[in-house]
Amino acid sequence: MIDWDALTAELQGIEVISDPNQVAKLSQDYHTFSPILQAQLDGKKGDLVVRPTTEAEVMQAATTCVKYRVPVTIRGAGTGNYGQCVPLHGGVVLDMSRMQAIRWIKSGVARVEAGVKLAALDKKARETGWEMRMAPSTYRTATIGGFIAGGSGGIGSINYGQLRDRGNINAIRVVTMEDEPRAIELRGDDIHKVNHAWGINGIITELEIPLGAAYPWTEVIVTFESFMAAAHFGQALGDADGMIKKLISIFAWSIPSYFGARQYIPDGTHAALLMVAEPSLELLPGLVQEYGGCITYQRSQQDAGKGVNLAEFTWNHTTLHARNADPSITYLQSLFPADKNLQMVDHMYRYFGDEVMMHLEFIRVGGRTVPAALQLVQYTTEERLNEIIRYHEEHGIFIANPHTYIIEDGGRKVIDPEQMKFKQMVDPYGLLNPGKIKALMRS
Amino acid sequence: MIDWDALTAELQGIEVISDPNQVAKLSQDYHTFSPILQAQLDGKKGDLVVRPTTEAEVMQAATTCVKYRVPVTIRGAGTGNYGQCVPLHGGVVLDMSRMQAIRWIKSGVARVEAGVKLAALDKKARETGWEMRMAPSTYRTATIGGFIAGGSGGIGSINYGQLRDRGNINAIRVVTMEDEPRAIELRGDDIHKVNHAWGINGIITELEIPLGAAYPWTEVIVTFESFMAAAHFGQALGDADGMIKKLISIFAWSIPSYFGARQYIPDGTHAALLMVAEPSLELLPGLVQEYGGCITYQRSQQDAGKGVNLAEFTWNHTTLHARNADPSITYLQSLFPADKNLQMVDHMYRYFGDEVMMHLEFIRVGGRTVPAALQLVQYTTEERLNEIIRYHEEHGIFIANPHTYIIEDGGRKVIDPEQMKFKQMVDPYGLLNPGKIKALMRS
Numbered sequence: 001m002i003d004w005d006a007l008t009a010e011l012q013g014i015e016v017i018s019d020p021n022q023v024a025k026l027s028q029d030y031h032t033f034s035p036i037l038q039a040q041l042d043g044k045k046g047d048l049v050v051r052p053t054t055e056a057e058v059m060q061a062a063t064t065c066v067k068y069r070v071p072v073t074i075r076g077a078g079t080g081n082y083g084q085c086v087p088l089h090g091g092v093v094l095d096m097s098r099m100q101a102i103r104w105i106k107s108g109v110a111r112v113e114a115g116v117k118l119a120a121l122d123k124k125a126r127e128t129g130w131e132m133r134m135a136p137s138t139y140r141t142a143t144i145g146g147f148i149a150g151g152s153g154g155i156g157s158i159n160y161g162q163l164r165d166r167g168n169i170n171a172i173r174v175v176t177m178e179d180e181p182r183a184i185e186l187r188g189d190d191i192h193k194v195n196h197a198w199g200i201n202g203i204i205t206e207l208e209i210p211l212g213a214a215y216p217w218t219e220v221i222v223t224f225e226s227f228m229a230a231a232h233f234g235q236a237l238g239d240a241d242g243m244i245k246k247l248i249s250i251f252a253w254s255i256p257s258y259f260g261a262r263q264y265i266p267d268g269t270h271a272a273l274l275m276v277a278e279p280s281l282e283l284l285p286g287l288v289q290e291y292g293g294c295i296t297y298q299r300s301q302q303d304a305g306k307g308v309n310l311a312e313f314t315w316n317h318t319t320l321h322a323r324n325a326d327p328s329i330t331y332l333q334s335l336f337p338a339d340k341n342l343q344m345v346d347h348m349y350r351y352f353g354d355e356v357m358m359h360l361e362f363i364r365v366g367g368r369t370v371p372a373a374l375q376l377v378q379y380t381t382e383e384r385l386n387e388i389i390r391y392h393e394e395h396g397i398f399i400a401n402p403h404t405y406i407i408e409d410g411g412r413k414v415i416d417p418e419q420m421k422f423k424q425m426v427d428p429y430g431l432l433n434p435g436k437i438k439a440l441m442r443s
Numbered sequence: 444m445i446d447w448d449a450l451t452a453e454l455q456g457i458e459v460i461s462d463p464n465q466v467a468k469l470s471q472d473y474h475t476f477s478p479i480l481q482a483q484l485d486g487k488k489g490d491l492v493v494r495p496t497t498e499a500e501v502m503q504a505a506t507t508c509v510k511y512r513v514p515v516t517i518r519g520a521g522t523g524n525y526g527q528c529v530p531l532h533g534g535v536v537l538d539m540s541r542m543q544a545i546r547w548i549k550s551g552v553a554r555v556e557a558g559v560k561l562a563a564l565d566k567k568a569r570e571t572g573w574e575m576r577m578a579p580s581t582y583r584t585a586t587i588g589g590f591i592a593g594g595s596g597g598i599g600s601i602n603y604g605q606l607r608d609r610g611n612i613n614a615i616r617v618v619t620m621e622d623e624p625r626a627i628e629l630r631g632d633d634i635h636k637v638n639h640a641w642g643i644n645g646i647i648t649e650l651e652i653p654l655g656a657a658y659p660w661t662e663v664i665v666t667f668e669s670f671m672a673a674a675h676f677g678q679a680l681g682d683a684d685g686m687i688k689k690l691i692s693i694f695a696w697s698i699p700s701y702f703g704a705r706q707y708i709p710d711g712t713h714a715a716l717l718m719v720a721e722p723s724l725e726l727l728p729g730l731v732q733e734y735g736g737c738i739t740y741q742r743s744q745q746d747a748g749k750g751v752n753l754a755e756f757t758w759n760h761t762t763l764h765a766r767n768a769d770p771s772i773t774y775l776q777s778l779f780p781a782d783k784n785l786q787m788v789d790h791m792y793r794y795f796g797d798e799v800m801m802h803l804e805f806i807r808v809g810g811r812t813v814p815a816a817l818q819l820v821q822y823t824t825e826e827r828l829n830e831i832i833r834y835h836e837e838h839g840i841f842i843a844n845p846h847t848y849i850i851e852d853g854g855r856k857v858i859d860p861e862q863m864k865f866k867q868m869v870d871p872y873g874l875l876n877p878g879k880i881k882a883l884m885r886s
C-alpha cells in the first residue's frame with residue numbers, strides 16, 4: 001500500500017490534483033475511437049495527477065515516484081488514440097502540459113519544453129520565416145512531447161516523411177526513473193532510444209525540433225466523380241516535384257457527408273483536401289483538369305483566420321467527425337505499398353465497399369510518395385474487424401493496429417532492442433507506463 | 444543580299460555591335476566542351492549583335508529582322524554547351540543580357556526580365572526569405588532567359604525536379620517574329636509551348652519564376668574509399684525525406700584530381716560534394732557513418748563569402764575544371780533509371796573504367812531520387828564516343844547527347860507538336876535559330 005499523503009508531501013511546491021473527477025478525466029485520451037480499447041480501458045485511471053512546470057520539478061516528481069515505487073503515466077494533451085495515456089495500474093499521471101517554454105528558435109531549429117502546444121510553436125516559428133515540418137490534426141491542443149512520444153507524422157509528412165525519419169528530431173532530453181534521477185540529453189541518431197516510445201523510456205522534458213522554411217499555404221478542395229481519379233490525382237500531386245504542398249487528403253464518398261456544412265462537396269462526389277503553396281497555385285488547375293477534377297474551394301493564407309481550417313477534417317480528425325455523426329464508426333491505420341498505379345487502393349476500395357470507407361493521406365516514405373490510409377470502418381464485431389485487418393496484411397498493406405494498447409501489437413511487432421536496453425537503464429523498476437509492453441509481461 | 448546599313452539604321456536607339464571580333468565572340472557559347480561541335484561550328488558567327496534594353500526595343504529589332512528576313516539567334520550569357528547560341532547562317536545575334544530588371548518578388552514568385560543573372564535574382568530573393576529553386580553551376584553569369592531556353596535543371600533539382608516539371612515556371616512572355624511582332628504571355632501549362640525551346644519559338648522577354656523558401660545552406664565534402672559507397676550514400680541522402688539538401692554531387696576518383704587545391708579529398712578517394720540545410724547538419728554524421736564516409740570539409744552560410752563555392756565544382760563546371768587540366772576530356776549527359784540499388788551505375792562504372800569517369804548529380808524525377816550523370820569521357824574518336832553512347836542507351840540509360848546541335852538528336856527525338864505549331868505561328872519565316880531543327884530541313 002502506498003502512503004499517498006506522505007508521497008504528496010514530498011511533491012511540495014508542485015501542482016498536484018487529487019480530485020477524483022479531474023484525475024479520471026486526466027487519465028483519458030481518445031482511445032475511445034476504438035470500441036475494443038474503450039471496453040478494455042473502461043474505468044482505468046490514476047490516483048493522482050502531478051503537473052510540473054520545470055525540469056527540477058520533474059526530477060522531484062521522479063525521485064518521489066521511484067522512492068514509493070509508484071507507476072508513472074506521462075501525458076501531454078491526451079489527444080492520442082491508443083490508450084497510452086491511460087494508467088493500467090493507477091499511480092501518478094504526470095501531466096507535462098504546463099512546461100510550455102520555447103527556449104529558442106534559430107537557423108531552422110526550435111528548442112522547446114515538452115508541453116509546448118504545436119500550434120503555439122508553429123505560430124512563433126512563422127514569425128521568423130520557419131514552420132513546423134509536420135503536425136497531427138490535433139495541432140491546436142496537442143503538445144510537442146506527446147507528438148514525439150505517441151505520434152508518427154501528419155500534415156507536412158508529404159514533404160518530410162515521418163518523425164522517425166532521420167533529420168526530423170535533433171535532440172530529446174529525458175529525466176530517468178532511477179533511484180537518483182538524471183536528465184540525459186540524446187542527440188543525433190541516439191534520439192531513437194526514446195523516440196516514439198510512449199513514455200516508457202524516460203520523461204521527455206525538452207526537445208530540439210528541426211523546422212521547415214515557411215510557405216504561405218492555400219487550402220483547396222477538389223472534387224471528383226470517381227474515387228480512383230481522386231486517388232490518382234493525389235499520387236500525381238505528391239509526385240509533382242515542382243508543386244509545393246503540405247497536405248493531400250483523399251476521401252471516398254460518403255466520408256464528406258460527415259463534414260457538416262459541405263456546400264463545396266456535392267453529394268456522391270469524392271474529395272481531395274489540399275494545402276498548396278501560393279507559388280504553386282498557378283499550375284494547379286492544369287493538374288486538376290488532367291484527372292477530371294473540379295476546384296470548388298480555395299482559401300488563401302491571408303484569410304486563414306476566417307472560417308474553418310481544412311486540416312481540421314483530415315488525418316484522425318476525419319474519424320472524429322465521422323464518429324460524431326455515427327458512433328458505430330471506427331478506423332484503421334494503414335500504409336499501402338509504393339505503387340504509382342495504386343492497385344491495392346483500388347482493390348480494397350472495391351472489395352470492402354461501404355464497410356471500409358477509403359481515406360488516404362499521401363506521405364513520403366523513403367523518398368517516395370505513398371498513400372497512408374485512415375479508413376473508416378463500419379464496426380460490427382471484433383472478429384470482423386480483425387478479419388478486415390488480416391485481409392489487408394495478407395495483401396501487403398502494413399497495418400498499425402489502433403485497437404490495442406500493447407505496443408508490440410500496434411505495429412512494431414517487436415520493440416527495438418536499443419529501446420529495451422535504454423529502458424532497463426532509465427526505468428530499472430519498470431514504473432513508466434507499465435502493462436503496455438508484451439515483452440515485459442510475466443505470466 | 445541584305446542591306447546591313449539600312450537594317451542598322453532601322454535599329455536606331457538600340458545598341459548594335461558590328462566590330463567583327465566582338466561579334467565573333469558573342470556568337471560563341473561553351474559548345475567547345477564537345478570536340479565534335481567544336482569542329483562543326485568552327486568559324487560560325489553572326490553579322491551583327493543587337494542588345495535591346497526594353498521589350499519595345501525587342502519589338503523594334505524583331506520588326507526589322509522580319510522585314511529584312513534576317514536570321515535571329517538569341518543569347519543570354521552564352522554559358523550553354525550545345526551550340527544553340529551559334530548562328531549557322533549569320534544574321535543578327537540578339538543579346539538579351541542588358542534586360543536585367545527584376546519587376547517584383549512576392550509570395551514566392553519572381554517576375555523578371557530575360558537577361559537577369561541567376562545570382563542576382565537569388566540574392567534579391569533571399570532578402571525576403573526566398574531563393575531560386577534551381578540553377579546551373581554557371582549561376583554567377585548565366586541569365587534566367589538562357590536557363591529557361593537552354594537548361595533543364597541543376598543545383599536544387601534534388602528538391603524540385605527539373606524546369607520542365609509542372610510548377611517550376613509560372614509564365615513566359617515572348618515577342619513573335621511575325622510581320623507585325625506581338626508580345627504574347629503564356630501562363631500555366633501553356634508555357635510548354637516555349638519552355639526549353641532554344642530560342643526557336645519567340646524571343647523571351649519576361650518570366651515568372653516560382654521560388655523556394657530559403658534555407659541557410661552549409662557546404663560539405665564527404666570522402667569514401669569506395670565509389671559505390673559514395674553513390675549509395677548519395678541515393679540514401681536523396682531519399683532521406685527528413686534531411687534537407689540542395690546538392691548531391693558524387694565524383695569517382697580521379698575526377699577530384701582536376702579540382703586544383705584539394706587538401707580535402709585525399710588521392711584515390713571518391714567524393715560527395717553537398718549542400719545541406721543547417722537544421723539537417725546534426726543528423727548528417729550518422730548517415731555518413733552508415734556508408735563509411737568521412738566528412739572532410741564544412742562551410743556554413745555565414746562564411747559563404749570566403750573561399751570557393753563547392754557548387755563551382757559541380758554539374759557542368761566539373762567538366763570545365765577537368766578540361767582545363769586535360770583538354771582531351773569531353774562528357775556525357777545521362778539519366779539513370781530509378782533504382783535504389785544503382786545497379787546500372789555500378790555496371791557502367793566497372794565496365795568503362797577510366798575511359799568514362801563517373802560523375803553523378805542526384806535529382807528528382809517524377810517524385811523519385813535518381814542519378815543524373817555528367818560522366819567525363821577520355822575522348823579518342825567520334826566513333827568510339829557514339830559507341831559509348833549507344834552502349835548506355837542499350838542498357839536503359841537515357842542520354843541527352845551534348846555532341847549535336849540538332850535539337851531532335853540531342854535528347855527529345857521529336858519536337859513536341861505543340862511547340863512546332865506554336866513556332867509556325869510566331870516565326871512564320873523560320874528566322875529564329877535556323878538550321879537546328881531536323882524536321883524543318885529541306886533536302
